[in-house]
Amino acid sequence: MALLKTSHFTRILLSGGRxxxxxxxxxxxxxxxxxxxxxxxxWDLVSSVCVERNPIITADLTDIExxxxxxxxxxxxEQSKKSDHELRKERDKITxxxxxxxxxxxxxxxxxxxxxxxDFEDASQDEFAKFTFASRKxxxxxxxxxxxxxxxxxxxxxxxxxxxxxxxxxxxxxxxVRKEGETMRQTADRxxxxxxxxxxxxxxxxxxxxxxxxxxxxxxxxxxxxxEGAKVFFFKAIYQEGEASCKDFVWATKxxxxxxxxxxxxxxxxxxxxx
Amino acid sequence: MAEPLKKKxxxxxxxxxxxxxxxxxxxxxxxxxxxxxxxxxxPIDELEIPPAVFDTLxxxxxxxxxxxxxxxxxxxxxxxxxxxxxMKERMNDVQLLDKMIISQQKAxxxxxxxxxxxxxxxxxxxxxxxxFTIKGPVHTPPIVNYDSPDGDYTxxxxxxxxxxxxxx
Numbered sequence: 001m002a003l004l005k006t007s008h009f010t011r012i013l014l015s016g017g018r019x020x021x022x023x024x025x026x027x028x029x030x031x032x033x034x035x036x037x038x039x040x041x042x043w044d045l046v047s048s049v050c051v052e053r054n055p056i057i058t059a060d061l062t063d064i065e066x067x068x069x070x071x072x073x074x075x076x077x078e079q080s081k082k083s084d085h086e087l088r089k090e091r092d093k094i095t096x097x098x099x100x101x102x103x104x105x106x107x108x109x110x111x112x113x114x115x116x117x118x119d120f121e122d123a124s125q126d127e128f129a130k131f132t133f134a135s136r137k138x139x140x141x142x143x144x145x146x147x148x149x150x151x152x153x154x155x156x157x158x159x160x161x162x163x164x165x166x167x168x169x170x171x172x173x174x175x176x177v178r179k180e181g182e183t184m185r186q187t188a189d190r191x192x193x194x195x196x197x198x199x200x201x202x203x204x205x206x207x208x209x210x211x212x213x214x215x216x217x218x219x220x221x222x223x224x225x226x227x228e229g230a231k232v233f234f235f236k237a238i239y240q241e242g243e244a245s246c247k248d249f250v251w252a253t254k255x256x257x258x259x260x261x262x263x264x265x266x267x268x269x270x271x272x273x274x275x
Numbered sequence: 276m277a278e279p280l281k282k283k284x285x286x287x288x289x290x291x292x293x294x295x296x297x298x299x300x301x302x303x304x305x306x307x308x309x310x311x312x313x314x315x316x317x318p319i320d321e322l323e324i325p326p327a328v329f330d331t332l333x334x335x336x337x338x339x340x341x342x343x344x345x346x347x348x349x350x351x352x353x354x355x356x357x358x359x360x361x362m363k364e365r366m367n368d369v370q371l372l373d374k375m376i377i378s379q380q381k382a383x384x385x386x387x388x389x390x391x392x393x394x395x396x397x398x399x400x401x402x403x404x405x406x407f408t409i410k411g412p413v414h415t416p417p418i419v420n421y422d423s424p425d426g427d428y429t430x431x432x433x434x435x436x437x438x439x440x441x442x443x
Contacts (some may be wrong), residue, residue: 214385
């Protein structure tokens with residue numbers, strides 16, 4: 001299990017941090033070779049950006065949430081007092097009955113000709129019925145079109161691009177190798193612009209990376225370039241607006257992300273996805 | 276010109292004591308008055324029933340609904356189910372955050388191992404991010420090319436502002 005190494009930490013957090021010995025995360029060193037002597041092998045530093053399109057509409061309520069909602073509205077009705085509108089409705093009903101029986105006075109007749117509370121309620125209901133909201137359910141073609149930003153309105157989507165890594169084309173989050181003099185954040189910004197163009201606007205959340213992935217190059221590349229492999233640092237961004245001007249891109253749900261990318265790559269990405 | 280120094284009149288100790296007593300009593304009375312004031316319950320603006328409603332409270336009472344035995348049992352079971360569901364949801368949320376924090380910590384540790392300079396630059400605050408606003412999901416998606424009706428929109432929601440220190 002991925003959290004086995006940090007079970008103590010997990011237990012502390014699960015207890016709501018009220019544990020007397022709450023330890024800050026920085027006390028643990030999660031670096032892979034922290035215990036080994038630092039042999040200077042050369043690694044390419046890569047910045048990758050995970051652009052998230054947040055859900056546009058709320059997700060459907062689950063069964064139990066539905067039941068709870070019905071229950072809560074019943075309780076609310078039972079414990080409430082009558083509103084002005086309800087009192088008016090009752091009074092109107094009494095005058096209408098009195099009129100029918102013929103016990104009405106002049107004042108009652110006058111009141112009956114005015115709009116009753118029921119009329120007001122009906123008019124309000126009609127106005128509400130006339131207004132058409134946009135549908136919560138998409139056309140199935142929109143959901144199936146992987147490049148459409150409006151697919152799966154109630155889900156989180158992640159931008160995936162197809163890039164050439166070595167000799168293969170691989171589906172992964174837009175990434176780019178760090179050039180001399182750049183910070184990792186600057187590399188990330190450049191990677192995004194290179195992948196999806198200038199029209200695409202998103203906010204990268206901070207200068208610090210949120211995830212890490214390491215992979216070794218094949219032996220011939222290692223020997224030719226003298227570089228062990230690449231260390232990928234993930235940055236998180238939130239999509240604002242704009243079109244992705246890229247040949248091969250996809251707005252992927254978490255399941256699609258799992259299917260399109262390599263197992264261990266997905267495992268690293270899954271660590272920092274909050275959905 | 277200095278007159279020969281007046282002799283200080285000897286005040287009767289009983290009178291002195293009476294004077295002290297009176298002063299003490301006065302202060303004690305003031306203390307009691309202040310304490311009485313603090314014991315009184317202050318009205319909370321949000322919980323004040325509007326007087327028009329308060330006068331017609333009897334008319335507004337609903338007939339007590341009769342809840343059958345089955346309904347009561349159903350409700351009790353639903354509440355239990357709900358608390359279990361919410362607990363699981365909470366545990367899941369905590370685990371997600373847990374995973375995220377560990378992931379970031381690992382990334383920072385690895386970056387530090389690579390280069391101290393890059394690590395320090397990653398630690399620096401990004402001033403472009405704040406102030407950060409994001410609008411949450413809505414119930415229905417926005418209508419394409421919606422023609423909003425003309426008119427002013429006046430917001431009359433009450434602002435329940437509680438000052439930190441209330442003047443007595």
